[in-house]
Amino acid sequence: MNKTMRRNPWDALVPTYERWMEPCSALLAQAALEQAAPNSGSDLLDVAAGTGALAVEAAERGHSVHAIDTSSNMVGRLTERLRPYSGCSAALMDARDLRYGDDEFDAAFSVLGVLDCGYRTAKSLAEMVRVVRPGGVVGVVHWADPVGAPFFEPLGRAVDRLNDPGVGEFTAPFSEYLQRSEIEHALIGAGCADVRVESVQVPCAMPEPETFVDEMHPIFRMHSQYLAAVSCHRDRFRRILAEEVRAMAAGKGGHPVARANVASARVPHHAGRVELAVRAPHDLAEVD
Template sequence: MPDQTRHDAWQAGETDERFMARWSRELAPRFIDWLNPLPGFEWLEVGCGSGALTEALLGLTVPVSVVAVDPSEDFLALARERITNPRASFRKGSAEALPVANTSCDAVGSGLVLDIVPDRAKALAEMRRVVRPRGLICFYVWDYPGGGVQFLRTFWSAATALDPQAADLGEDRRFPFCTQEGLTGLALAAGLTDVTCAPITIPTVFRDFADFWQPFALGTGPAAAYYAGLAPAARESLRQRLQDRLPIAEDGTITLEARAWAVQGISP
């Protein structure tokens, strides 16, 4: 089996903007709409990346403050550049060791992060540590096992047809717990109450095939890392297979969907 960990490279902020972050920015406001939190909360965000959820929190929840944490200096620099709202502050830290005091916030949110945290149980325990009694803990991740991110599922289906070993690198194999049952169970095991899990779907519209294909050449994430390891002839075979099978409209656009599972619960 190939070494899967070498295909994880989510540290380059500007690179990720062209690959996954563009869809994260579409998803975050819909998550806030579903969550419908009360105004006036002091928020902690775990794994802010380039700031998609931070922006949605500031724009839609009327928070007192948002403390956003991420282990990547690249992402923190990009988020600070993009978000100058004085209610937001940014700190370096990991999900398993949050750099904030006990019971210091009203709500903890995390967007598209919990799946790649090495110790998810510890991360949720940290969220419980920092939130006040009866505080809100919420998060969302892509529905990889259900094929919810159609452009990634299409990529891996084409790659596996040409190279059966590629199946071991797909997110559906690597994150099998990202299901309604798996995520609900994770939240309940962390001691959360009133747990709710629901799907959120967004359209992913690409201007043309180049808009779809080029992000895979940027080297961010498992699919792009797999592509980077291919020989030139294999890259061309994969590109051609995708172009032949994608639903390309007469105007060149490619319309697919991406689905995430959103979870919320209350800390005792």
């Protein structure tokens, strides 16, 4: 491999993501499809599709689905899952540079995807709007809680219980687009109209306390504080984390429920496209 090439960290997450994250994201995908309500047999684009929570559900509903992701392993797995559905496919592609023509789809979706792209979010949303026909819909889903998936709640409490200055206090993975107002402004700035945002809660399956670390390691290793805690306090940290998972299962400190915002918007019929008008969330006035 060329030394200048960097492996996509999501390539190593396919089995773990499909087993533990997709059951939750599938419920969010269903909520997104029901809210946006695309016409029967629509041509849909799923951006940052992962293992296919929305793509497979949309294909089951009779839509023609094209799914993209930047992880080759995710795309490979999704290609397998979409094979039984006529007119559906998956491709390796960057959300900021969609290789599709203007007005090519009836709808474009991204579940737990483009709103977690930092400075790339604005461009990705603008691209999604560009490829959707006037009158079509754009749907996005993002966490409404800075910890994201409930898996990170016991992780955060375990990190804080270590009380190690070298590890530090837990830093939640997400900080942007957590408010409904932020998502609404982002979609309007990308050229959408008639924005609708709803907050939802869905259950999230959790590994057993004794196997929690092993099951979640492929996901948690993307978090620097987890790596520091495991490196410096391996046995103690595993014990504390198992205790926190057990407490969560017993209802102490919060049940495993995922909180997210589901949004949909219409692509206007007027001529012309917005190049880029999305401001960073920290520049937005809080209106919720």
